[in-house]
Amino acid sequence: MPSHNAGYQISTMTRGEVEIAIDWASREGWNPGLHDAACFYAADPQGFLLGKLNGEAISTISAVKYGDNFGFIGLYIVEKRFRHQGHGIQIWDRALADLKGRAVGLDGVVAQQENYKRSGFALAHRNIRYAGTSAGAGGAEPTCVSLADIAFADLATYDRRFFPAQRDAFLNAWVSQPQSHALGIVENGQLSGYGVIRACQAGYKIGPLNAESPGIAATLFAALVGSIPPGATFYLDVPEPNRQAVALAQSHGMTPSFETARMYIGAAPALPLGKIFGITSFELG
Numbered sequence: 119m120p121s122h123n124a125g126y127q128i129s130t131m132t133r134g135e136v137e138i139a140i141d142w143a144s145r146e147g148w149n150p151g152l153h154d155a156a157c158f159y160a161a162d163p164q165g166f167l168l169g170k171l172n173g174e175a176i177s178t179i180s181a182v183k184y185g186d187n188f189g190f191i192g193l194y195i196v197e198k199r200f201r202h203q204g205h206g207i208q209i210w211d212r213a214l215a216d217l218k219g220r221a222v223g224l225d226g227v228v229a230q231q232e233n234y235k236r237s238g239f240a241l242a243h244r245n246i247r248y249a250g251t252s253a254g255a256g257g258a259e260p261t262c263v264s265l266a267d268i269a270f271a272d273l274a275t276y277d278r279r280f281f282p283a284q285r286d287a288f289l290n291a292w293v294s295q296p297q298s299h300a301l302g303i304v305e306n307g308q309l310s311g312y313g314v315i316r317a318c319q320a321g322y323k324i325g326p327l328n329a330e331s332p333g334i335a336a337t338l339f340a341a342l343v344g345s346i347p348p349g350a351t352f353y354l355d356v357p358e359p360n361r362q363a364v365a366l367a368q369s370h371g372m373t374p375s376f377e378t379a380r381m382y383i384g385a386a387p388a389l390p391l392g393k394i395f396g397i398t399s400f401e402l403g
Contacts, residue, residue, distance in 0.1 A: 126205060128212050131166035131178075133159050139166065139178040139193040144319045146195060148400070149353070151316045151323060153295040158182075158402055161288035166193070167216075169209045176200040181213035182402055184283035188387075189217035191224040192401035210237070214383075221282065221384035225400040231379050239381035244358040245397055249321075250372035254348030259341035265293045265300040265312060273302070276309045280328045280394055281403065282387035288402065299345040303334050310334055313396065315342040321351030327396030332362040335395040339366060355397040363395040 131139070136155045143150045151157075159166070162182040169177030177200070180193040191213055196206040214222070214237065225245060226234045235241075265273060273293070274286050293300040297317035303310050311329030315322050324342055329335035343352060354372065356363040357380070378400055397403075 125172040126169060126176075126208065128167055128169045128177075128209050130164055131168045133163070135168050135175075136166050138168065138175055139180070139195065142178060142195045142197070143193060143401070149318050149320050149323070150401070151295075151318045152297055153316070154399070154401070157288060157291040157295055160291040161285065161402055165216075167209055167213060169196075169205055171200065171205065177205050177209045179209050179213045180401060181216045183217065183220070184281075184285050184403075187220055188283040189220045189222045190403040191217070191222060192399075192403075194230075221382060221387065223282070223380065223382050223387075223403055225378035225397075225403075226381050227378055231381070234379075234381055238383045240383075240386070242380045242382055242386045243391065245378045245380055245400070246356050246358050246364070246374050247376035247378075248354045248356060248367035248372035249375040250343075250352055250354075250367070250370050252343050252346050252348055252350045252352055254344070259301075259337055259344070261303050261337060262301045262341040263304060265302050265314075268302050268304070268309060268312075272309055273312065276312065277326075277328070280326065280389060281398075282389070292398070299342060301338055301341050303329075303338060305330075305334075311338055313338040313342050314398075315345060315352070318353075321353065322346050323353045323355070325355055325396045326394070326398040327354065327363075328394055330393060332366065332395075335363070336366055339370070339395070343370070354395075355400060357391050357394055357397060359391045360394060362392070366395060 140150050140155045165182035177196045300314045302312035311334040313327040315324045
């Protein structure tokens with residue numbers, strides 16, 4: 119039942135408080151990136167909520183706004199000692215209220231998917247997290263270039279094809295974060311694919327990995343994995359409907375380790391899932 123404790127207050131997180139949500143996500147086993155907090159905050163400094171009970175942080179959620187018509191829910195966590203007391207639903211309702219009037223997406227863990235349906239979310243597709251082990255540096259990939267050498271306006275225009283809204287502030291932070299490699303492939307003067315690999319609490323994650331063809335995706339994948347130490351664990355979050363992305367992961371000996379459901383309130387955006395080989399983030403879409 120809902121909590122009526124007057125000591126429970128929900129407020130917008132400061133930049134420093136976003137670290138709380140990242141730490142809790144790590145404890146939940148979600149394996150966030152080492153620099154996710156800074157990148158996430160860049161997306162929407164007003165998009166992160168913290169619930170405190172008598173001054174103690176007990177709940178988090180993100181409700182990030184993209185443009186005028188889209189939002190994404192993530193980092194929905196209540197400290198274990200305070201679950202099933204009504205605190206979670208209050209911060210959840212506040213997040214949805216902040217995104218009212220927008221199409222809203224989330225990546226829901228299996229245990230929560232029925233709850234999300236009761237809030238009006240509908241399943242779009244499953245995402246499968248694949249885990250693998252790096253074999254070390256492979257051969258040179260001469261077609262790959264650093265995204266630092268690509269005009270950001272060109273990158274942002276290309277990225278917009280794979281996401282429901284413009285996300286320039288986030289994208290700029292994401293592709294330039296420390297302990298990461300961000301690569302693209304240019305064909306006939308046009309960007310035809312790009313990917314990022316970043317250091318996480320455990321190993322590395324590739325995401326996004328967007329490409330015009332499976333061959334371009336495979337070339338980027340090889341270059342990204344070749345940039346991390348041999349024997350390192352790495353992950354790729356694949357939208358299950360992209361069977362060629364599943365095949366890419368499997369061809370490198372990767373195995374499923376986790377799954378979520380991409381769900382939306384409102385019409386699901388018409389994204390080219392056949393060209394999305396790796397999702398950027400389960401927390402921000």
